[in-house]
Amino acid sequence: MEFKTSEYAGTLLVQVGCTRIDAACAIQFKDAVRDLADSEQDRIVLDLSMVDFLDSSGLGAVVAALKAIGPNKTLQLAGLTPTVKKVFHLTRMDSVFTIHATATDAIEGLANAS
Amino acid sequence: MRPERVQETPSSPAHKIEGHGRNEVRLILPATPTAVRRALGSLRAGLCAQDLDAEELGTIELVLAEVLNNVVEHAYENSGRGTIEVRVNTGDRGLYFTVQDEGKPMPENMPPLGSQVPQDCDIADLPEGGFGWFLIRELVKDLFYLRVDEVNKVTFRLAVGNLQNTV
Numbered sequence: 001m002e003f004k005t006s007e008y009a010g011t012l013l014v015q016v017g018c019t020r021i022d023a024a025c026a027i028q029f030k031d032a033v034r035d036l037a038d039s040e041q042d043r044i045v046l047d048l049s050m051v052d053f054l055d056s057s058g059l060g061a062v063v064a065a066l067k068a069i070g071p072n073k074t075l076q077l078a079g080l081t082p083t084v085k086k087v088f089h090l091t092r093m094d095s096v097f098t099i100h101a102t103a104t105d106a107i108e109g110l111a112n113a114s
Numbered sequence: 115m116r117p118e119r120v121q122e123t124p125s126s127p128a129h130k131i132e133g134h135g136r137n138e139v140r141l142i143l144p145a146t147p148t149a150v151r152r153a154l155g156s157l158r159a160g161l162c163a164q165d166l167d168a169e170e171l172g173t174i175e176l177v178l179a180e181v182l183n184n185v186v187e188h189a190y191e192n193s194g195r196g197t198i199e200v201r202v203n204t205g206d207r208g209l210y211f212t213v214q215d216e217g218k219p220m221p222e223n224m225p226p227l228g229s230q231v232p233q234d235c236d237i238a239d240l241p242e243g244g245f246g247w248f249l250i251r252e253l254v255k256d257l258f259y260l261r262v263d264e265v266n267k268v269t270f271r272l273a274v275g276n277l278q279n280t281v
């Protein structure tokens with residue numbers, strides 16, 4: 001699972017480098033996000049703009065990561081591509097996560113919480 | 115459904131097809147997550163002759179991923195054994211899919227209803243599964259399940275492509 005991280009004041013921005021989060025890689029994804037909880041930053045933003053496919057296993061992995069990260073940190077999402085956005089919308093998971101249109105928005109604080 | 119095997123034959127747009135089409139895309143795959151991932155790529159290529167936009171292809175891929183991964187996880191219980199057969203036909207009202215396996219029957223002899231996120235749900239109580247069948251049921255039409263002679267057969271339609279009739 002390829003993650004590229006960069007730190008801003010209080011925020012760890014994580015560029016997810018894979019194009020799919022599916023049943024074949026959901027467990028690795030979940031473990032990799034959980035490891036990010038060791039970061040000193042309180043807010044973790046997953047930039048999913050390279051992910052063009054996410055199925056229910058991938059969605060479950062994102063939810064598991066949210067739980068694993070604990071109550072003292074925030075996990076937010078940015079850059080959802082159309083099919084990924086559809087999965088979050090249909091399952092109403094877009095009411096659980098703060099979702100930013102782009103990683104830049106997330107960093108500049110232009111939260112587009114839906 | 116015609117029994118003969120016709121692989122990835124592009125249909126002529128001028129040819130109007132009644133009900134199930136004569137051009138069939140058919141695929142048999144081992145019941146593993148990596149084989150499912152490869153099969154989705156092949157089916158995407160097999161359907162490229164259809165007049166489908168990116169959103170429709172995304173929907174097809176999502177629905178098939180959910181149906182196939184459910185077979186891998188539940189019908190074959192992640193054993194890595196068994197095969198899945200997928201057939202796709204073009205018709206006047208979209209694409210018609212048939213997915214067959216020889217694994218365990220569905221619980222209560224019907225496809226599960228699935229679930230979405232409950233309103234005002236605490237993070238600690240969020241479900242991590244059960245979304246697959248919810249997504250399938252939201253996106254497909256005419257979903258049927260049959261268990262005959264130890265075979266699970268799921269059929270459904272996706273209202274995509276050049277629809278001849280209003281759905």
